[in-house]
Amino acid sequence: MSDKSPTSAPASALASSAAISGNPFKESEYFELAENSLERHWKYFIEPMIGGRRYETTIDLAIGWGRNTEMLRHISDRVIGVDINQECIDHCIKRFDGVDNVDFLKTDGTEFTGIEDESVDLVYCFDAMVHFQPEVVDAYVSEFARVLKPGGIGFIHHSNWTQALGGNFQEQPHWRNYMCAEMFSYFIHRDGLKMLEQRIVGWDESIPDAANFDSFMPNLDCISTFTKP
């Protein structure tokens, strides 16, 4: 882990921070509920931002029950699904039984231990980092910088919500943790990566047939894409 950032924390404190966003997802009704909405997200904004090319090695950070990997495995030679929860990894081992281009890594919640430097073409995280503690986001950005190949890209969906000051993220709208486009951009530049685009989005904004507009929050999130020069 880098110690260059004002938010840097010792490893044991970081692991405790990682558990804050990990523990609620050991088992959750979220996974089944979310399964069917990804195709729409994919069509309206994910595919336009990362489609049109093939990736040799992709990391799906916070794989959950694998709905993103189900899409990513068709545009990648190999997908490594990473998660803090063994329960999620076990679910995905069953889901992708017989699929030969998906592997898994159980993380401590802050690192890609065992993944070699400059070996990854795409680091991807959707609907997960929005919940992570800021110091955990900080640690993962350093890992992105380490594992990406030169020319590799990142597609990271993170929070743009700055009102969860030290509070319980589960009490915030859509469980968003503290983060914003500018702070994420700071981490990216600090670690020698180059921001390509930051798209501020409201949750559900890109889904024309979203049913529940009561939950619509403009500017809640940000999708950052970046590259390693």
Ligand SMILES: C[S@@+](CC[C@H](N)C(=O)[O-])C[C@H]1O[C@@H](n2cnc3c(N)ncnc32)[C@H](O)[C@@H]1O
């Ligand atoms: C809301 S679910 C999203 C799962 C998946 N990305 C999707 O779109 O279906 C959040 C996921 O983040 C994982 N997670 C939480 N904290 C994590 C951390 N620090 N490192 C890796 N995974 C984490 C949880 O185990 C869970 O799988």
